[in-house]
Amino acid sequence: MKQAEFLNVVMPFKDKLYRLAKRLLVSSEEAEDATQEILLKLWSKKKAMESYNNVEAFAMTMTKNFCLDRLKSKQASNLKLVHSNYGDEGSSSLQKQVEARDSLSWVERIMDELPEQQKMVLQLRDVEQYEYEEIEELLGMKPTAIRVALSRARKTVREKLIQKHSYGIG
Amino acid sequence: MELDKIEKLVEKYFTATTTVAEEKMLREYFLREDIPAHLEQYAPMFQYFASAKEERFTKQLALTQESKGIRGNFYKWASIAAVAVFTIGLYFYNPTPKPISLADEYTQEEIASAQEALALLAMNFNKGTEQLYHLEEFEKNTSKFLTKE
Known part of the structure; x- marks a missing residue:
């Protein structure tokens, strides 16, 4: 497989990999590194790649595993993920930002607080709009478990959002 | 709606x-x-x-795996060769102990005094063995009497 060919295969879903990585790792730099790592791993497996019937699902699962491993090792070494995503958003455009934009970042923060599995299910379903069958394949979960996690995640986001609205805590 | x-x-x-x-x-x-x-x-x-969903992965991807693969191969074979050379070397290596002469370890004076001490010991030892000759003589005579009885 040539480089151009590889890029053609990878292009359509590389942003999805990045978004999943960012959802799990929170920091955009970490997510970029993770995505790059995954794409390079795929490139080194390019011979085998032709035999996979669903490269996207394979890459998504790889990303998920990679990020979870990353999180585990961070936790083990007691290192907090450093990220500056919230900072610039708040300070740089404080005046310009409309209230609506603000509540969007609330949703993001609420999602960051969710357990990893719920985070992933919500990301895959509500952001990337995967079908349940695809999520089953990607996460290796049972259909009922996915629905339970998804319902819980959605309800938690709703509750916390209402809480923040009524108390005005940012 | x-x-x-x-x-x-x-x-x-x-x-x-x-x-x-x-x-x-x-x-x-x-x-x-x-x-x-x-x-x-x-x-x-x-x-x-x-x-x-609007977020994009914007980092430039450097796919230089091709050349890296060759270099990776080189390192792999180089390390295998190094290990082989090492084991062969280890197999044929027999340490020849260095002959240590007395002259290397001791000074002339020390050797001389040691020789003197040994000569003294030998002299006294010989004295001891001379006494044993008498003992032999004694046994000969006693056995004479013993056999008579």
Whole structure:
């Protein structure tokens, strides 16, 4: 497989990999590194790649595993993920930002607080709009478990959002 | 779109029983401006999901794996060769002990005094053995008497 060919295969879903990585790792730099790592791993497996019937699902699962491993090792070494995503958003455009934009970042923060599995299910379903069958394949979960996690995640986001609205805590 | 239909969809949405198409409808609905007050609380969720999908991976990807592969191969074979050379070397290596001469370890004086001490010892030792000769003589005589009896 040539480089151009590889890029053609990878292009359509590389942003999805990045978004999943960012959802799990929170920091955009970490997510970029993770995505790059995954794409390079795929490139080194390019011979085998032709035999996979669903490269996207394979890459998504790889990303998920990679990020979870990353999180585990961070936790083990007691290192907090450093990220500056919230900072610039708040300070740089404080005046310009409309209230609506603000509540969007609330949703993001609420999602960051969710357990990893719920985070992933919500990301895959509500952001990337995967079908349940695809999520089953990607996460290796049972259909009922996915629905339970998804319902819980959605309800938690709703509750916390209402809480923040009524108390005005940012 | 009728309001009660949206309300029903929202309800279904939170029990995770909506289809992808229905969720798309919800997202589109909440991206509009005129959302009734009682549904407004859900708007940030759907708006966020829509905006989250806009994020892009912008880092430049450097696919220089081809040359790296050859170099990786080189290192692999080089390390195998190094290990082979090492084991062969280890196999043929027999340490020849260095002959240590007395002259290397001791000074001339020390050797001389040691020789003197040994000579003294030998002399006294010989004295001892001379005495044993008498003992032999004694035994000869006693055995003479003993056999007589």
